[in-house]
Amino acid sequence: MDKIDISHQQIEAIKELCNIGVGKGASVLNTMLSCHINLSVPNVRIISSKDFKDDLRLFAKDSSISSVSLGFEGKISGSAQLLFPTETASSLVAVLVDENDDLDMDALRAGTFCEVGNIVLNGVMGSISNMLDLTFNYSVPEYIETDPENFINKPSANQQDSHVLLARTRFTIDELDIDGDIALFMQIGAIHTLIETIEKKFGF
Amino acid sequence: MNMPEINAEIDCNYCANTEKFTHCPYGYRVLNYVTVGICIFDKNYHVSFWNRCLANWSHVEPSDIVGKNIMEYFPTLNSPGFKERVDYVFKGGPPVIFSSQLHRNTIPCTLSDGSYMVQKTVISSVPSPETGEFFALMAIENATELSRKVSEYRTLRNQAMEEVKLRKKVEDDLRESNKMLLEHQEITMHQERIKVLLEMAGATAHELNQPLMTLLGTIELLNMTQNVSEETVKYLKNIEKSAKRIADIVSKIQQIKQYQTKRYLNDVSIIDFHGSTL
Structure with a gap:
């Protein structure tokens, strides 16, 4: 498997792209919702799908994983996903729609979570697309809920040379402070193309 | 598999294109046969297509709305939360979802019992093969029954x-x-x-x-x-x-x-x- 060679500056550039994207997402959410939401990306890593498996198991704890998946194709292809442990996703929706937190992740909540994920991922993909002059064809976002093992075994997450650009995203809403993951699943070639594009665009 | 034949001699009343269906550059008319409300509009929010299902739900005929600004027809759409997100679709951005829980409905449609239909809406960008511009395709699902069951x-x-x-x-x-x-x-x-x-x-x-x-x-x-x-x-x-x-x-x-x-x-x-x- 090829090794990803990426500099600190390049990682910082990706982090900045993600921060601009989630910032846009937060701005849209704040115009729609009565509560104030703040989003930030404290760290970004590029890891192999194998390391991602271990990371996801820890992240999910004993819960299943709820994700919103947005596929994209173009010069760089892959899938962007917003991931939360299901219980956390349900709590997030409960705060956003001012509901009782005891409820399950039912179809209505899943739909709402899908919209929240759609807003955040559109912000991130829009930021990458605009800043790096890239165009993509997108699939319609879908909601997926499964246990971490099944999630990891999905083809998009389990291709041998696939890598994950993992941006841990902090959601701060009123008194709720939770972490979600924005994961961009890409083949190693796509990661290299992304890094090359950043090099050309920003000169490092 | 043989595709069903569509009568090409019938005028297409559902879109701004006055040509027969066979000349419709986008093949929109097939969307009259789906059980999802479909509306297509351009970057100025002018409606170019309004399918049969959406006409039945909204009681707004295509002849009344095609060519007009959808926001003038449905002022509730003229909100920052809607426009800010949809504008990016005209630049080829990702699809935009409006969930039933956060928005209840995109196009207000009255049901037979007088209540409003609960809707889930996805707006995707559709490239024009001629100009390369992007149109917005709004697909509306009736989520009333689902919402009722969940409630x-x-x-x-x-x-x-x-x-x-x-x-x-x-x-x-x-x-x-x-x-x-x-x-x-x-x-x-x-x-x-x-x-x-x-x-x-x-x-x-x-x-x-x-x-x-x-x-x-x-x-x-x-x-x-x-x-x-x-x-x-x-x-x-x-x-x-x-x-x-x-x-x-x-x-x-x-x-x-x-x-x-x-x-x-x-x-x-x-x-x-x-x-x-x-």
């Missing part, structure tokens, strides 16, 4: 949760009442024991005191008698000693204040006179 499920679930909570509270209360009852029973039994014990002790002391006084008096008289052998004196001393011991026990019985027992033979408990007087 029913939530009501039932909440009722079940309330019942479980109530049952748990009743069980806790019952457990507490039972504990208090047992404690009360224990106190009552203890008080009853003391009462019986005190009555018994009083009666015993009273009844023993009479013959005991006689016995002690007689011993006193015998002690004053002359010409008594040494052996008899010795017996008298023993009798006097035992009589005083009985007097001491009677005195203790009179002083009993509480119920205290001590182990006796064969797992039998007897009243501890000494402990009961403390």
Whole structure:
């Protein structure tokens, strides 16, 4: 498997792209919702799908994983996903729609979570697309809920040379402070193309 | 597989293109056969297509809305939350979702019972093959039934949760009442024991005191008698000693204040006179 060679500056550039994207997402959410939401990306890593498996198991704890998946194709292809442990996703929706937190992740909540994920991922993909002059064809976002093992075994997450650009995203809403993951699943070639594009665009 | 033939001679009344269906550059007309509300509009929000399903739901005919600004027709769409997100679709951005829980509906449609249809809407960008510009394709699903079912499920679930909570509270209360009852029973039994014990002790002391006084008096008289052998004196001393011991026990019985027992033979408990007087 090829090794990803990426500099600190390049990682910082990706982090900045993600921060601009989630910032846009937060701005849209704040115009729609009565509560104030703040989003930030404290760290970004590029890891192999194998390391991602271990990371996801820890992240999910004993819960299943709820994700919103947005596929994209173009010069760089892959899938962007917003991931939360299901219980956390349900709590997030409960705060956003001012509901009782005891409820399950039912179809209505899943739909709402899908919209929240759609807003955040559109912000991130829009930021990458605009800043790096890239165009993509997108699939319609879908909601997926499964246990971490099944999630990891999905083809998009389990291709041998696939890598994950993992941006841990902090959601701060009123008194709720939770972490979600924005994961961009890409083949190693796509990661290299992304890094090359950043090099050309920003000169490092 | 053979595709069904579509009558090419029928005018397409559902889009801005006045040509026959066979000349429709986007093949929109096939969207009249889906059970999803479809509307296509350009970057100026001018409607270019309004399908049959959406016409039936909204009671707005394509001839009334095609070519017009959708936001003027449905002013609720003219909100920052809507426009800010949809504008990016005209630049080829990702699809935009409007969930039923956060928005209830995108195009207000009245149902037969007078209520509004709950909708889930996805707006995707569709590139024009001619100009390369992007159109917005708005697909609206009727989520009323799903929403109703979920609401029913939530009501039932909440009722079940309330019942479980109530049952748990009743069980806790019952457990507490039972504990208090047992404690009360224990106190009552203890008080009853003391009462019986005190009555018994009083009666015993009273009844023993009479013959005991006689016995002690007689011993006193015998002690004053002359010409008594040494052996008899010795017996008298023993009798006097035992009589005083009985007097001491009677005195203790009179002083009993509480119920205290001590182990006796064969797992039998007897009243501890000494402990009961403390």
